Amino acid sequence: MAIHVLHYLHDGRAQWGVVANNAITPIPGEFKTTAEFIRANPVGQLLMLDGPTIPEADVQWLSPVTANQQxxxxxxxxxxxxxESGMDPDAKKFNMIFTKATSCIVPADSKLVKPNSVRFLDYEIELGLVLKRDVTSRATITDENLHDYVAGAVIVNDYSARDVQIPQMQFYKGKSFRTFGPVGPYLCLLEKQDMPKLKELVLTLSVNGTVRQNDSTSGLVYGPAETLTELSGVQDLHVGDLLATGTPSGCALTIPSPEKQRAAAQLPEAEKWRLFFALQAERPQYLQDGDVVEARIVSQDGSIDLGTQRNVVVAEAA
Incomplete structure (x- = not known):
């Protein structure tokens, strides 16, 4: 059975609790990191949790993934x-991997600060997976043993400064500005029988009430098991680390057709990027000061409901 957990601030103290029907049952103990919390709180133990509750409206959300995690x-x-990006999913033979600075992680209801230097600010709703165990050598991870490696799921919004990411070829820099990584509100802890539902989650993102992204995780090209298998052959992974699994179609970014890209490749660099910026400037979908972005992920049967992120775009203070 899936258990929904909230990391929150109440009476000046950071706590963790199980959420149901807008009420929180506090979990005994203090856990400073996501790793500490996961190690100490198996799902079976939380299913037996009982005690007084507090209204969710009385607490301040914190990110369920702490800044020490990858x-x-x-x-x-x-x-x-x-x-829509001009790529053939049947021809792509590699899994694109990058990282974000953990200093961009913020609670799910945080304001999104648009840097003054950024012109093209984009949104990307993503399913985030939180790891259950350390992986320090090559491992073979399958759908059958995925529950041994994945503790649960969260919403991630991979906000991106496209005018940094694309022309400068700086994924890390363009996606790591402070506030560019809201996580939560809920960490949904999963058991073995819940894992198949990771393939049927519905992701929906709206801006100012208009839906921009809407898709199912059934559309993933590289799934969690094969991605974690590949990563295990490259780097160490740790309990509580976060894997954001990619975003559906509908972002503000528009990519020139392959024909136009080939033509642009013959142009001087300055002219090529002038045309790119002109193309993006025609897109009203890019986020502006005052825009409200809402992101939601839920399973078809409602047993997994990761809550709703709500971020208001604000200009960087001068």
């Missing part, structure tokens, strides 16, 4: 997103 991301990982 923030690893997949790019171009939904079929329709690849197609």
């Amino acid at each position: 923030f690893i991301c997949q790019g171009a990982n939904y079929r329709q997103h690849m197609i």
Whole structure:
């Protein structure tokens, strides 16, 4: 059975609790990091939790992924997103991996600060997976043993400064500005029988009430098991680390057709990027001061409901 957990601030103290029907049952103990919390609180133990509750409205949300954990991301990982980006999902033979600075992690209801130097600020709703165990050598991870490696799921919004990321080829820099990584509100802890639902989650993102992104995790090109298997052959992973699995179609970014890209490749660099910026400037979808972004992920049967992120865009203080 899936258990929804909230990391929150109440009476000046950071706590963890199980959430149901807008009420929180506090979990005994103090856990400063996501890793500490996961190690000490198996799902079976939380299912037996009982005691007084507090209204969720009385607490302040914190991110369920703490800033000491790794923030690893997949790019171009939904079929329709690849197609709109001019890529062939059936021809792509590599898993695009990058990282974000953990200093960009903020609670799910935080303001999104638009840096004054950034012109093209984009949104990317993503399913985030939180790891259950350390992986320090090559491992073979399958759908059958995924529950041994994944503790649960969260919403991630991989906000991106496209005018940094694309022309400068700086994924890390363009996606790591402070506030560019809201996580939560809920960490949904999963058991073995819940894992198949990771393939049928519905992701929806709206801006000012208009839906921009809407897709299912059934559209993922590289799934969690094969991605974690690949990563295990490259780097160490740790309990509580976060893997953001990519975003569906519908972002503000628009990519020139392959024909136009080939033509642009013959142009001087300055002219090529002038045309790129002109193309992006025609897109009203890019976020502006005052825009409200809402992101939601839920399973078809409602047993997994990761809550709703709500971020208001604000200009960076001068």
